[in-house]
Every structure is written in C-alpha cells, then in structure tokens.
Amino acid sequence: MARKAQKAQKQGTRTNSFLTGLVSRAFGRLGRAGGLVFLAAGLALSGWGAYEGAYAAGWAGTHGTLTVKECEVSYPNNASRSSRKNRRPIRCDGTFVSDNGKSQDANAAVQVRHRYEPGTELSVQQTDPPSTSAAADGDYIQSGTDRAWRFFGAFFGGWVLTGLGVFCLATGYAPFGHSRISYNAAWEASGRGVTRPAVIGMIGVGLVGAGVSFLVSYFF
Structure with a gap:
C-alpha cells in the first residue's frame, strides 16, 4: 500500500510539473x-x-480653400447609440480652389468636427486630386496648426x-x-x-x- 501511495504521489508530481510547464510556456507565448x-x-x-x-500642417499635399455649400451629419448605419451621441462625423461639401489656382474641384468634401454655415471658407489640404473634373473622389483634410x-x-x-x-x-x-x-x-x-x-x-x-x-x- 505504501509503495502504491508513493508511486501515485510521484505520478501526481510529474503530472503537476508537466501541467506547470505547459502553462508556463503558454503564458510565455x-x-x-x-x-x-x-x-x-x-x-x-x-x-x-x-x-x-x-x-494638416501643410507639409504634404496641395493647400487651398474649400468654400462650404452645405454640411450634414452622417452616421454609419451600424453605429451604436453611444457612438452616435459621443461622435458627430460631419461632412461639408463645397468647392475647392488651390492657393496657386491650378487645382479646382466643384465636388470637394471634407470631414470636420463642427458644422459650418454655407459660404464659410475652410483651410484644407488636398491629399489626392479627383480622377476627373466631374468626379467626386478627391480626398481632403482640414488643415490647421492645432490639428x-x-x-x-x-x-x-x-x-x-x-x-x-x-x-x-x-x-x-x-x-x-x-x-x-x-x-x-x-x-x-x-x-x-x-x-x-x-x-x-x-x-x-x-x-x-x-x-x-x-x-x-x-x-x-
């Protein structure tokens, strides 16, 4: 009986050591x-x-002015109620004209944090020009030192x-x-x-x- 108990104890010790090693390696990974x-x-x-x-600092892209036509709040379809309350993604559409006058986009749009009245001029950076003069696929970022x-x-x-x-x-x-x-x-x-x-x-x-x-x- 004593030998069986000692054998069972040794087996239990080996099992515990094996499990400890597995857990140790798992947590290491x-x-x-x-x-x-x-x-x-x-x-x-x-x-x-x-x-x-x-x-945003104007170090890249083409700087210019976007004259606002309208701004609207557009929530994603899968947005939760809390995200709708805490985040207000506002899109302002308007006309973009670069500072040098070489680039114009009548279908420009930029994501902003506040709603602006029509006619407001926003300082923006064109990150990617539209593919064609009639396309609305140009990319813009509102520029500013604080941003x-x-x-x-x-x-x-x-x-x-x-x-x-x-x-x-x-x-x-x-x-x-x-x-x-x-x-x-x-x-x-x-x-x-x-x-x-x-x-x-x-x-x-x-x-x-x-x-x-x-x-x-x-x-x-």
Missing part, C-alpha cells in the same frame, strides 16, 4: 504575442499620426506602445493576466543588453512628445 500586438498598434498609430499631421499638433501627439503616443511591445517581445513578460515571468525578473533581464535603454528611450520620448504636442495644440 502569450506575453510575446501581446508584445507583438503592442508593437503593431504602436507602429500603426505613429504612422497614422505622422501621415495625418504632415497634411497638426494633435496628430503629432498621436505619433508620439505610438512610441509608448512600441516601447511596451519591444519590452514584452524581448522578455516574454505579459502585462495582462498571470505572467510566466514577473515584472522584476523581466526588468532585470532587459538590463543585460540594449533592451532596457531602448525601451526607456522610446517610452520617455513618447510620453514627453505626446504631452508637449497636446499642450501646444491648445495655444493655437
């Missing part, structure tokens, strides 16, 4: 998978912020997510749920190479850049 998600989200956010910010700085804030915010992604990918630390590797162990491991300085640099620049950008946007 989960940490790196989460890091990959953070990294992809950060790069996407930074790319979007840089793209939109460059146009540009907000987009740059998003650009720097992406650095924070990228830094977190690099940290999780390099160490296997999972910032959610039960992590196989503790934060202290992951932080110590990151100091053995260039991971820690890179993460600190990206997160630090991201936080400072985003804070300064959003703060400056309120002064314009």
Whole structure:
C-alpha cells in the first residue's frame, strides 16, 4: 500500500510539473504575442499620426480653400447609440480652389468636427486630386496648426506602445493576466543588453512628445 501511495504521489508530481510547464510556456507565448500586438498598434498609430499631421500642417499635399455649400451629419448605419451621441462625423461639401489656382474641384468634401454655415471658407489640404473634373473622389483634410499638433501627439503616443511591445517581445513578460515571468525578473533581464535603454528611450520620448504636442495644440 505504501509503495502504491508513493508511486501515485510521484505520478501526481510529474503530472503537476508537466501541467506547470505547459502553462508556463503558454503564458510565455502569450506575453510575446501581446508584445507583438503592442508593437503593431504602436507602429500603426505613429504612422497614422505622422501621415495625418504632415497634411494638416501643410507639409504634404496641395493647400487651398474649400468654400462650404452645405454640411450634414452622417452616421454609419451600424453605429451604436453611444457612438452616435459621443461622435458627430460631419461632412461639408463645397468647392475647392488651390492657393496657386491650378487645382479646382466643384465636388470637394471634407470631414470636420463642427458644422459650418454655407459660404464659410475652410483651410484644407488636398491629399489626392479627383480622377476627373466631374468626379467626386478627391480626398481632403482640414488643415490647421492645432490639428497638426494633435496628430503629432498621436505619433508620439505610438512610441509608448512600441516601447511596451519591444519590452514584452524581448522578455516574454505579459502585462495582462498571470505572467510566466514577473515584472522584476523581466526588468532585470532587459538590463543585460540594449533592451532596457531602448525601451526607456522610446517610452520617455513618447510620453514627453505626446504631452508637449497636446499642450501646444491648445495655444493655437
């Protein structure tokens, strides 16, 4: 009886060790998978912020004036009641004329945050001209220094997510749920190479850049 009990205990210990190993490896993969998600989200956010910010600042595209004909609120068909209440996507149609007079579009339209009266002149950036003079497929972004700085804030915010992604990918630390590797162990491991300085640099620049950008946007 004693031998059977010892044998059963050994088998139970092996089973527990095997299950612990499986869980440990699963959470290690989960940490790196989460890091990959953070990294992809950060790069996407930074790319979007840089793209939109460059146009809003007038560094890219063709600058001009869109004279408003009418503005209307258009909600997506699948928008929830809360999103309808909290977000008001407004589309203003009108005529666009570039500053140099070389580009005109009588079917221009731009997404804005506020409704404008007919005849209002909006400063916009043409990101893509219409395919033909009669087509209504031109793309426009409302330009302005304040809007540009907000987009740059998003650009720097992406650095924070990228830094977190690099940290999780390099160490296997999972910032959610039960992590196989503790934060202290992951932080110590990151100091053995260039991971820690890179993460600190990206997160630090991201936080400072985003804070300064959003703060400056309120002064314009």
